[in-house]
Amino acid sequence: MKSALTDACTLKLENFEGPFDLLFYLIEKNQIDIYDIPILEITEQYLDYLSAMQELDLDIASEFLVMAATLLHIKSRMLLPKREPLVEEEMVDPREELIIKLLEYKKYKECSKMLADREKKWSGAHFKLPEVIPDIVAQEELEVSPETLRMCMMSALRKYRDKMDDVSKKMKRILNQEKVSLRSKVKEILGFLKNGVRLCFSKLYNHKEKSRLEVATGFLAALEVVRTGQASIHQHVDFGEIYLTPNEKNKNDKNPVSLIEDE
Amino acid sequence: MGSIKDTEIIIEALLFASGDPVPLEKIAEIIGHDKKTTKVIMANLQYKYQNTPRGILLREINNAYQLCTKPELDEYVQQLGTIRRKQGLTPQAYETLAIVAYNQPVTRAYIEQIRGVNSDGVLMKLVERNLVEEVGRDDTPGKPKLYATTEEFLRVFGFSSLKELPPLAMNEIPEVYENVPMD
Amino acid sequence: MGSIKDTEIIIEALLFASGDPVPLEKIAEIIGHDKKTTKVIMANLQYKYQNTPRGILLREINNAYQLCTKPELDEYVQQLGTIRRKQGLTPQAYETLAIVAYNQPVTRAYIEQIRGVNSDGVLMKLVERNLVEEVGRDDTPGKPKLYATTEEFLRVFGFSSLKELPPLAMNEIPEVYENVPMD
Numbered sequence: 001m002k003s004a005l006t007d008a009c010t011l012k013l014e015n016f017e018g019p020f021d022l023l024f025y026l027i028e029k030n031q032i033d034i035y036d037i038p039i040l041e042i043t044e045q046y047l048d049y050l051s052a053m054q055e056l057d058l059d060i061a062s063e064f065l066v067m068a069a070t071l072l073h074i075k076s077r078m079l080l081p082k083r084e085p086l087v088e089e090e091m092v093d094p095r096e097e098l099i100i101k102l103l104e105y106k107k108y109k110e111c112s113k114m115l116a117d118r119e120k121k122w123s124g125a126h127f128k129l130p131e132v133i134p135d136i137v138a139q140e141e142l143e144v145s146p147e148t149l150r151m152c153m154m155s156a157l158r159k160y161r162d163k164m165d166d167v168s169k170k171m172k173r174i175l176n177q178e179k180v181s182l183r184s185k186v187k188e189i190l191g192f193l194k195n196g197v198r199l200c201f202s203k204l205y206n207h208k209e210k211s212r213l214e215v216a217t218g219f220l221a222a223l224e225v226v227r228t229g230q231a232s233i234h235q236h237v238d239f240g241e242i243y244l245t246p247n248e249k250n251k252n253d254k255n256p257v258s259l260i261e262d263e
Numbered sequence: 264m265g266s267i268k269d270t271e272i273i274i275e276a277l278l279f280a281s282g283d284p285v286p287l288e289k290i291a292e293i294i295g296h297d298k299k300t301t302k303v304i305m306a307n308l309q310y311k312y313q314n315t316p317r318g319i320l321l322r323e324i325n326n327a328y329q330l331c332t333k334p335e336l337d338e339y340v341q342q343l344g345t346i347r348r349k350q351g352l353t354p355q356a357y358e359t360l361a362i363v364a365y366n367q368p369v370t371r372a373y374i375e376q377i378r379g380v381n382s383d384g385v386l387m388k389l390v391e392r393n394l395v396e397e398v399g400r401d402d403t404p405g406k407p408k409l410y411a412t413t414e415e416f417l418r419v420f421g422f423s424s425l426k427e428l429p430p431l432a433m434n435e436i437p438e439v440y441e442n443v444p445m446d
Numbered sequence: 447m448g449s450i451k452d453t454e455i456i457i458e459a460l461l462f463a464s465g466d467p468v469p470l471e472k473i474a475e476i477i478g479h480d481k482k483t484t485k486v487i488m489a490n491l492q493y494k495y496q497n498t499p500r501g502i503l504l505r506e507i508n509n510a511y512q513l514c515t516k517p518e519l520d521e522y523v524q525q526l527g528t529i530r531r532k533q534g535l536t537p538q539a540y541e542t543l544a545i546v547a548y549n550q551p552v553t554r555a556y557i558e559q560i561r562g563v564n565s566d567g568v569l570m571k572l573v574e575r576n577l578v579e580e581v582g583r584d585d586t587p588g589k590p591k592l593y594a595t596t597e598e599f600l601r602v603f604g605f606s607s608l609k610e611l612p613p614l615a616m617n618e619i620p621e622v623y624e625n626v627p628m629d
Contacts, residue, residue, distance in 0.1 A: 143532040
């Protein structure tokens with residue numbers, strides 16, 4: 001279809017950036033409600049433009065052709081006899097998708113007017129060239145954060161706790177060993193006492209021959225034996241010799257160590 | 264350095280000498296106040312520049328401050344004959360810029376989906392003019408480049424930050440926005 | 447263009463945009479007054495710049511005019527050129543500093559007890575950097591030196607007092623803190 005349109009608008013043709021742009025031009029020119037586009041008219045006009053472009057030997061970008069196909073498709077769907085919608089099936093306006101896209105495009109098209117206005121205004125604001133200020137490298141400034149400080153404290157305390165846990169484990173191990181050795185010392189002492197002899201502590205556990213730990217354990221063992229009433233202990237002068245004397249009634253006790261807990 | 268007045272004097276000297284935008288932190292450091300206080304001082308100063316008979320105004324761009332002549336005095340400043348004027352943008356460029364500005368970071372595919380037309384050339388022009396820049400790659404198949412607006416964009420269009428972009432007419436078609444795939 | 451006020455506004459914009467000196471004739475031409483009147487306007491303006499709290503002043507050089515920052519503000523302007531090198535603390539330094547900060551005053555032995563390693567070097571570094579200082583001697587055998595944080599410490603961390611130290615989550619590790627011997 002040839003029309004005045006073809007001639008009047010040829011100049012503008014190459015200015016259309018894309019199919020949406022062209023559609024918008026048509027919608028505005030015809031004062032069409034975007035929500036109710038008369039698809040027959042618009043498709044016709046759109047195709048007119050395309051053929052005008054062809055006549056002018058303009059390269060028609062593929063996007064324009066895709067839109068033409070879309071418009072024709074919508075048109076054919078609009079022309080189909082309306083049938084009763086099936087239950088559960090919504091009647092979808094074939095134009096809906098196009099309208100949505102057009103509206104989305106419209107937002108930015110309007111926005112570009114705003115941008116152009118602002119640019120025009122602010123291009124009138126002039127800046128001053130910087131003055132020459134020599135660079136001086138100042139002392140190093142520390143970059144620190146309170147939170148990191150807190151984290152460091154927490155982790156130091158955590159590490160410390162783990163270390164202490166470790167130490168107390170070691171202590172426990174030592175104490176366990178001690179227990180075993182205390183048991184054996186008690187046995188040892190009772191072994192001697194069985195013979196009904198008075199024991200001289202320094203003969204049994206002399207710190208010159210035995211380790212300090214052993215002497216101490218030996219002393220504990222001696223106290224243990226006294227506590228259980230199997231022997232009595234005497235020391236005649238301060239720092240003098242310590243004697244252990246077996247008590248008669250327990251002389252032959254078979255199981256004297258029972259008072260020390262088993263593990 | 265005592266009063267606010269003295270502080271304002273120092274700030275004016277700083278901004279004048281710098282010419283370029285001076286970051287808030289730098290101003291705070293020099294005037295010896297924390298950033299929060301400095302921000303209040305700057306807002307006050309901005310108001311003063313606006314509301315006294317001055318030929319210059321104080322602009323905020325991305326938390327930095329810069330003095331410039333009032334745009335409405337352009338006709339006089341032009342007469343100095345030393346000012347180069349930059350070329351305006353094409354309609355395509357504004358449109359594309361608007362899509363980037365409101366949706367950043369965006370892929371080229373996203374822009375093209377909205378514009379309905381190939382946007383490679385126009386996008387490259389915007390990058391050339393330093394209004395748009397690549398800011399990384401999307402985490403979708405093909406790892407397409409992502410674009411966002413630059414500080415120059417804020418300067419050219421007189422925004423102090425992206426928050427100042429006027430809202431788009433969203434309420435008209437609320438459901439659409441969700442329907443547009445992110446690339 | 448009407449009032450003197452408007453004229454002054456234009457002149458400010460002109461001189462600002464130019465940066466360089468603008469000849470009297472040029473100003474006269476742009477504001478649409480003769481040279482004589484313009485000279486009076488400029489003298490007036492010069493007086494105003496001098497006598498209002500401004501960071502810039504209006505200089506006349508050979509019948510041309512230029513805005514510049516007030517020379518007495520130079521020390522501030524120079525600071526625009528200072529580049530501060532940011533530096534962090536090593537993890538060891540942070541840890542030691544934390545122990546001092548949260549337990550001050552402390553002896554070196556105390557720090558080493560918690561850290562489980564010799565802390566002489568790191569403590570000396572902190573003293574050198576003025577984050578930690580000697581504050582006396584402990585009243586225990588050997589009279590060990592006591593260390594505490596400095597005012598510089600408060601400054602770099604942005605605390606106004608030690609009360610602002612972020613609280614430790616004591617519930618997380620309550621027993622440890624109690625077990626730490628106070629020396």
